[in-house]
Amino acid sequence: MTTHYRACHLCEAICGLKIEVEDGEIVDIRGDENDPLSRGHICPKAVALKDLHEDPDRLRAPVKKVVAEDGSVDWHTISWEEALDTTARRLAEVHERNGVNAIGVYMGNPSVHNYGMMTHQSALFAHIRTNNRFSATSVDQLPHHLVGIWLFGHKLMFPIPDIDRTEYFLMLGANPIASNGSIWTVPDVRRRIKDLKKRGGKLVVIDPRRTETAELASEHHFIRPGTDAALLLALLNTLFAENLANPGKLADMVSGLDSVAEACSDFTPEAVAGFCGLEAETIRGIARELAAAGAGICYGRMGVSTQAFGGLCQWLIQIINIATGNLDREGGMLFALPAFDNVANTGRGGFGRHHSRVRGLPEFDREIPAAALAEEITTPGEDQIRALFTGAGNPVLSTPNGRQLDEALDGLEFMVSLDPFINETTRHADIILPPTSPLEHDHYDIGFHVNAIRNTARINEPVFDKPEDALHDWEIFNELGRRFAAYTDKESRPTPAPRELIDMALQAGPYELDLATLQDKPSGVDLGPLKPQLPERLFTADKMIHCDTPEPLADIERLRQGMQGDSGSLLLIGRRHVRSNNSWMHNYRRLVKGKPRCTLMMHPRDMAARGIGNADEVSVRSRAGVVTLPVEATEDIMPGVVSMPHGYGHDRSGVRLETAAAHAGVSVNDITDELALDALSGNAAVNGVPVEVVSVSA
Ligand SMILES: Nc1nc2c(c(=O)[nH]1)N[C@H]1C(S)=C(S)[C@@H](COP(=O)(O)OP(=O)(O)OC[C@H]3O[C@@H](n4cnc5c(=O)[nH]c(N)nc54)[C@H](O)[C@@H]3O)O[C@H]1N2
Ligand SMILES: Nc1nc2c(c(=O)[nH]1)N[C@H]1C(S)=C(S)[C@@H](COP(=O)(O)OP(=O)(O)OC[C@H]3O[C@@H](n4cnc5c(=O)[nH]c(N)nc54)[C@H](O)[C@@H]3O)O[C@H]1N2
Ligand code: SF4
Ligand SMILES: [Mo]
Numbered sequence: 001m002t003t004h005y006r007a008c009h010l011c012e013a014i015c016g017l018k019i020e021v022e023d024g025e026i027v028d029i030r031g032d033e034n035d036p037l038s039r040g041h042i043c044p045k046a047v048a049l050k051d052l053h054e055d056p057d058r059l060r061a062p063v064k065k066v067v068a069e070d071g072s073v074d075w076h077t078i079s080w081e082e083a084l085d086t087t088a089r090r091l092a093e094v095h096e097r098n099g100v101n102a103i104g105v106y107m108g109n110p111s112v113h114n115y116g117m118m119t120h121q122s123a124l125f126a127h128i129r130t131n132n133r134f135s136a137t138s139v140d141q142l143p144h145h146l147v148g149i150w151l152f153g154h155k156l157m158f159p160i161p162d163i164d165r166t167e168y169f170l171m172l173g174a175n176p177i178a179s180n181g182s183i184w185t186v187p188d189v190r191r192r193i194k195d196l197k198k199r200g201g202k203l204v205v206i207d208p209r210r211t212e213t214a215e216l217a218s219e220h221h222f223i224r225p226g227t228d229a230a231l232l233l234a235l236l237n238t239l240f241a242e243n244l245a246n247p248g249k250l251a252d253m254v255s256g257l258d259s260v261a262e263a264c265s266d267f268t269p270e271a272v273a274g275f276c277g278l279e280a281e282t283i284r285g286i287a288r289e290l291a292a293a294g295a296g297i298c299y300g301r302m303g304v305s306t307q308a309f310g311g312l313c314q315w316l317i318q319i320i321n322i323a324t325g326n327l328d329r330e331g332g333m334l335f336a337l338p339a340f341d342n343v344a345n346t347g348r349g350g351f352g353r354h355h356s357r358v359r360g361l362p363e364f365d366r367e368i369p370a371a372a373l374a375e376e377i378t379t380p381g382e383d384q385i386r387a388l389f390t391g392a393g394n395p396v397l398s399t400p401n402g403r404q405l406d407e408a409l410d411g412l413e414f415m416v417s418l419d420p421f422i423n424e425t426t427r428h429a430d431i432i433l434p435p436t437s438p439l440e441h442d443h444y445d446i447g448f449h450v451n452a453i454r455n456t457a458r459i460n461e462p463v464f465d466k467p468e469d470a471l472h473d474w475e476i477f478n479e480l481g482r483r484f485a486a487y488t489d490k491e492s493r494p495t496p497a498p499r500e501l502i503d504m505a506l507q508a509g510p511y512e513l514d515l516a517t518l519q520d521k522p523s524g525v526d527l528g529p530l531k532p533q534l535p536e537r538l539f540t541a542d543k544m545i546h547c548d549t550p551e552p553l554a555d556i557e558r559l560r561q562g563m564q565g566d567s568g569s570l571l572l573i574g575r576r577h578v579r580s581n582n583s584w585m586h587n588y589r590r591l592v593k594g595k596p597r598c599t600l601m602m603h604p605r606d607m608a609a610r611g612i613g614n615a616d617e618v619s620v621r622s623r624a625g626v627v628t629l630p631v632e633a634t635e636d637i638m639p640g641v642v643s644m645p646h647g648y649g650h651d652r653s654g655v656r657l658e659t660a661a662a663h664a665g666v667s668v669n670d671i672t673d674e675l676a677l678d679a680l681s682g683n684a685a686v687n688g689v690p691v692e693v694v695s696v697s698a
Contacts (some may be wrong), residue, residue, distance in 0.1 A: 001022045001027070002022075003018060003021075004021060005032055006019055006439070006443065007460060007524075008049065009113040009438055009443060010049070010113070011043075011045070011180050011181075011581065012448050013038065013041075013187040013189075014185055014448050014449075015031060015042050015046060015187045016031065016037070016040075016458070016524060017032055017046055017049075018031070018032045019049075021463060024464070026049075026053065026054075029046055029047050030042065031046075036454065037185070037187055037453075037456045038187035043180060045578070045585060049438070049439065051588040051590065051591075052588070053437045053438070057421060057656050057657055058421065058434070058437065059421065060467070060470070061080075061434070062077070062080060062083030062084075062432065063078065063431070063434075064078050064082075064083070064086070065429065073654055075656075083431055083433055084476070084480060087431055087433070087483075088483030088487055089483075090387065091416070094387040095488060098386055099382075100130050101130050101383040102130075102385060102386045102387060103130050103385070103388070103389065104134065104376065104385035104388040105134065106133075106370065106390045107121070107133075107134075107136070108136050108390070108393020108395070109140075109393070109582060110392040111135075111391060111392045112447040112448075113447060114473060115446045115498050116475075118446055119446070119474060119495060119502075120473070120498065123474075123480070123482075123493075124477050124481040127481060127485055127488065127490050127492070128389075131354055131357075131363070131383070132368070132385050133366055133367045134367055134372075134373050135393070136393060136395075136398060137364070138369040138370045138371065138683055139371075139399050139683070139686065141182075141305060142364055142369075142681050142682065142683040143305045143314035143315070143681045143683055144158055144183050144314055146311055146314075146351055146681055147314045147315050149349050150549040150551070151322075152538055152540065152545065153541070154343055154348045154349065155346075155347075155348060155349030155365060156342060156349075157539060158183050158335070158336075158450065159318060159327055159333035160333060160334055160335065160451060161297045161299045161333060162295070162330060162334050162453065163189070163192045164195070164529075166196065166201060166295050166296060166331040167200075167293040167294050167295050167331060168201060168204075168290055168292075168295075169203045169204065170286060170290055170296070170297065170299070171203065171204065171205050171297075172205075172206040172223075172228055172232075172298075172299070172303065172313075173300050173301055173302060173307075173687075174301035174303065175207070175212060175214075175576060177189065177211070177212035178212055178575070178576045178578050179302075179576050181451075182301045182302065182451075183451050184451055185449070185452035186453050193213075193216050193217075202218040203219075204220075204286060205217040205219070205221070206220075206221050206223050207222070208223055208224065208303075208571075208637065208638045209573065209601070209638070210222075224276055224638070224641075225303075225688035226308050226309065226687070227275050227277070228276075228303075228304045229556075231283065232313060233267035233272070233316060233559075234264075234267045234287075235283065235286060235320060236319065237268055237269070238269060238288070239291060239324065240264065241268075242288070242291075244287065244291035245261070245291075246323075247323060247324075248329075249325070250322055250327060250328065250534070253534060253535040253538070253543065255544055255548070256547040256549075257319075257322070258548075260323075269284050277638065295330060295331025295332050296326050296331075297321070297326060297332055298321050298326070299317065300313055300317050302687070303573065306686045307678065307685050308562070308676065308679075308685045309680070310678040310680075311551070311552060311555065311678050311680035311683065312552050312555045312559060312680060316552075319547055321333045322545065322547060327534070328533065329532065330532065334531070334532065335533050335534075336449060336452050336455060337455055337510050337531070337533065338450050339449065339506055340457070340505045340509055341509045342446055342447070342449075343539075347365075349364065349365045350363075350365065351363070351365075355368075356368040356372045357384075358372065358379045359375065364682065371674040371682075371684050373405055373408075374401065374407075374674065375408075375674075377408040377412060385412070386412060386413045386414070387413055387414040387415065387416075388409070388414075388416075389417075389418070390416075391419070391473075392419060393419075394423050394424060394583040394584060395425055396423075396424040396425040397425070397583040397646070397648070397669060398669060399684065400673055401624045401625070402649075402672075403625055403670045404674065406424065406652070409425070410428060416429055416430065416431045416432075416433065417431075418433045418435065419432060420434040420435065421656070423656075423657060424650065424667075427655055433471075435470075436466055436467070436470045436471065439464050440464050440465070440472075441462050441472050442459065442461050442462050444458070444459045444460075455527035456527055457506070457513060457524060457525050458518060458522070458525070459519060474495075478494045478495060482494060499515060506518070551680060552680060558679060570691050571640065571641050571691070572622070572643070572668070572672075572687075572688070572689040574686060575643045575644070577645060579594075582646070582647045583646070583647035586647070586650060587657045587659045588659060592659060592663045598629060598644070598663075598665025598666060599629060599630050599632040600620060600632065600643070600693065601631075601636070601643040602618075602633060603634070603639040603641070604633045604634075604635065606639055610695065612693070612694075613695065614631070616695045617631075617696050618630070618694060619693070620671060620691050621671070621691060621694075622689050622691045624671055624675075625670045626670075627668070627670050628666065628696055629665065631693075642691065642693060645665075646667070646669060646686070648665025648666055649670065650663075650664040668686075671691065672686045672689050673689060676689065
């Protein structure tokens with residue numbers, strides 16, 4: 001028996017694991033008590049790492065699609081030589097004939113959990129500087145990046161809730177008990193919330209659903225989806241009107257708060273109460289308690305990012321943290337200082353430097369909103385996408401109006417996917433390049449230490465040897481880069497192995513660590529709690545935080561317009577479950593067992609009004625499409641709101657995910673709307689979609 005130490009890479013909590021292997025097989029996975037960040041915590045998904053590794057549906061060699069004369073599709077195993085050469089040649093042909101923008105790129109969420117994808121994608125993409133780049137960012141955390149740029153001068157400057165030392169925590173649109181935290185690496189959040197309450201602190205949750213997190217909170221308030229920006233403005237209004245705003249030591253490095261005070265002057269609690277569905281006195285109470293706390297937090301995630309006012313919400317949240325003096329305060333919001341300092345190591349990011357061809361949507365960091373991918377493939381003209389590269393993503397299930405994209409992908413001349421599975425997206429590829437299993441390569445978390453509540457670092461060796469004739473993601477990028485460069489007469493410079501890059505970055509980093517030191521400590525090293533770092537850590541030219549950001553200030557007018565009138569439609573929101581992970585963890589019996597999770601949660605009052613019985617099949621219709629699924633009656637959802645999880649809809653022809661197909665569900669993104677974006681940021685508004693619900697049970 002051998003024992004292996006490993007950080008779980010499935011979600012942002014990056015829990016330390018202890019994995020026991022006997023005769024080449026995993027016999028036990030448990031939490032690593034010595035991990036200074038996760039302290040032994042794990043969730044049910046960790047054990048599924050074994051299932052993922054052993055999954056018979058996981059591709060072990062490249063495959064190419066072969067279509068028979070009768071239209072039937074078969075996948076043939078091919079050599080790496082053929083797979084890499086064909087991919088590079090076909091991409092080069094499109095590049096040659098139609099220009100670089102004819103190649104589209106979509107990178108999905110697990111790229112950020114796998115360092116080789118981050119350090120090495122440029123080995124290929126340095127040669128394909130296409131304007132048609134997309135990623136899951138624009139269905140997720142895009143507003144956080146923009147706020148980072150606007151206020152702190154860098155797209156990765158994320159203020160992190162210091163939950164272990166706070167007294168008052170105001171949380172909007174996040175459900176960490178299910179998600180284990182986001183833009184907030186906080187393993188064992190349940191215990192931390194309990195500790196907060198034990199020391200007399202308070203957690204207040206604002207969510208249209210009484211979630212698992214709301215259940216634990218000191219207070220929970222329902223809010224009408226999409227109205228949080230008005231609530232946040234009313235909180236600021238109260239802070240300024242009652243003279244409670246006090247930036248404290250931030251005063252010397254902050255300017256422009258007066259402009260915000262002026263902009264929110266008509267957003268009194270009374271003015272927004274009806275729109276948001278909270279009492280005016282409740283809003284005032286929250287503002288007063290947050291101001292009175294010695295250290296407080298205002299934090300918001302998916303529910304306030306992926307909605308019609310996502311950019312404005314995330315900006316207002318940080319303005320509140322500044323106005324209450326809680327930014328850069330212990331027990332408030334602090335910036336992490338990772339050993340591999342990916343903030344110092346990456347560009348600051350830009351916004352709106354070019355726009356998408358068809359709809360004129362703004363780029364962020366050279367990417368345009370994923371909601372525009374289908375139209376960029378189907379709309380003829382110069383710079384139309386004709387070839388597509390996808391890596392670690394499943395946009396057919398994860399981006400708005402995925403059904404439209406599903407159809408659009410068939411029109412491509414060539415598609416290649418870097419992915420271990422034949423799923424709803426990769427089934428459209430001509431070639432699939434499967435990387436090694438996660439446990440066959442080493443692991444260092446470049447992505448998430450910047451979100452973490454404590455500074456720690458760990459490198460972990462592979463649990464299993466790399467099989468003969470297998471390639472890591474980063475090796476695939478290096479090889480594709482070299483071959484594409486050869487076909488297009490460019491000079492290629494393969495990037496050194498990720499380990500070397502990490503070693504260099506660690507040595508250059510703030511703790512002057514190196515790989516050898518970390519290798520001796522497989523449970524990780526503790527670098528201490530987060531500390532105040534401003535103004536030194538600011539990336540703004542004058543080391544100041546300018547709160548009078550023109551773009552979000554101007555967006556307040558759009559909110560005012562939006563507050564007029566109510567269509568009376570039901571509003572659809574999303575949800576997550578601890579045993580699921582976006583679209584790709586439904587192939588494991590131990591995670592999907594139990595009652596079906598892909599249901600429409602609905603309030604009994606709304607059901608009665610429509611003659612819907614419990615467990616009826618209902619059709620849910622939006623502007624974009626319709627899906628049919630079972631309804632689940634619950635008083636835990638606000639009347640007028642319905643909720644459905646994402647990442648389901650696996651029963652499509654050609655998908656090779658046996659267990660997932662048997663628990664297929666339907667995809668909520670068949671009815672989210674590719675035209676419904678936050679006009680400020682370009683982020684998808686997958687929460688707050690107007691829908692009609694009708695029983696289809698006889
Ligand atoms: N188990 C599990 N864990 C995961 C994932 C997963 O799929 N499964 N995915 C990972 C990823 S990629 C991410 S980004 C994170 C996301 O992490 P979180 O943001 O914590 O996760 P969600 O469960 O989407 O929480 C969003 C909440 O917003 C609420 N909401 C919806 N609309 C509104 C609104 O208009 N206003 C307000 N105030 N609330 C609203 C929803 O009811 C929901 O409770 O989770 C990560 N962790
Ligand atoms: N309606 C609605 N839509 C949403 C959300 C929502 O809350 N509601 N959440 C959004 C969010 S937060 C996110 S992050 C996105 C996720 O959207 P995507 O990133 O597009 O989708 P995933 O489901 O994460 O797909 C992961 C893919 O990566 C592959 N993969 C896993 N590990 C590796 C690896 O190491 N290497 C390679 N090459 N491939 C790998 C898997 O096989 C799978 O195909 O979905 C978004 N979509
Ligand atoms: S919470 Fe679960 S999925 Fe997330 S890192 Fe920890 S064990 Fe892995
Ligand atoms: Mo995400």
